[in-house]
Amino acid sequence: MSESKTSNSKAVVAEKLGVVLASSYMLQLKTQNFHWNVTGPNFRSVHLLFETQYKELAEAVDLVAERIRALEAITPGSFAEFSKLSKLKEAPAKPPSEKAMISALAEDNEVLSKMCTEIGSFADDADDRATGDIMNGRIEAHDKAAWMLRSHLH
Numbered sequence: 001m002s003e004s005k006t007s008n009s010k011a012v013v014a015e016k017l018g019v020v021l022a023s024s025y026m027l028q029l030k031t032q033n034f035h036w037n038v039t040g041p042n043f044r045s046v047h048l049l050f051e052t053q054y055k056e057l058a059e060a061v062d063l064v065a066e067r068i069r070a071l072e073a074i075t076p077g078s079f080a081e082f083s084k085l086s087k088l089k090e091a092p093a094k095p096p097s098e099k100a101m102i103s104a105l106a107e108d109n110e111v112l113s114k115m116c117t118e119i120g121s122f123a124d125d126a127d128d129r130a131t132g133d134i135m136n137g138r139i140e141a142h143d144k145a146a147w148m149l150r151s152h153l154h
Helices: 002-035 043-070 078-087 098-125 129-151
Strands: none
Touching: 002 043, 002 078, 002 098, 002 129, 043 098, 043 129, 098 129
C-alpha cells in the first residue's frame, strides 16, 4: 500500500471511529441516566444491569479514543463534538418508563453493533487489523447488551 493511501486510510478509519466514540459516549451517558432514574417493579435488577452496562461502555470509550490517537488523529472529546457526531439521541429530559428505557437501550446497542460491523469491515479492507479486532469486540459487547436488555422485556 502506498504511503498516501496508508495515511488516507488511517485518517478515514479514525474519522469513522470518532462516530463510534461519540455514539458510545452518548449510550454510556444515556445508560447512566437511566440507571439513576429507573423506577418500577424490577428496579433492583434493571438498576444493576444498567450499572454493569455503563461501566463497560466507559472502558470501551477509552479503548476507542486511544485507538483514534494510535492512528495519529485527534480524538473528539467535547459534548458539542459528540452531539454532532453521534448517531444516537440523548435521553429525554423526563425519564421514560422502565420498559421504554430498556427498549431504547436495546435499540441503541443494536445500532452501535451494526455501526461497528461496518467500520470493522472498512478497517479490515484498509489493512487495519487492530481496529477490526476492536470493532469485533464491540460487536460482541453490544450484541450481548442488547440480548440482556431484550430479555427483560419478555
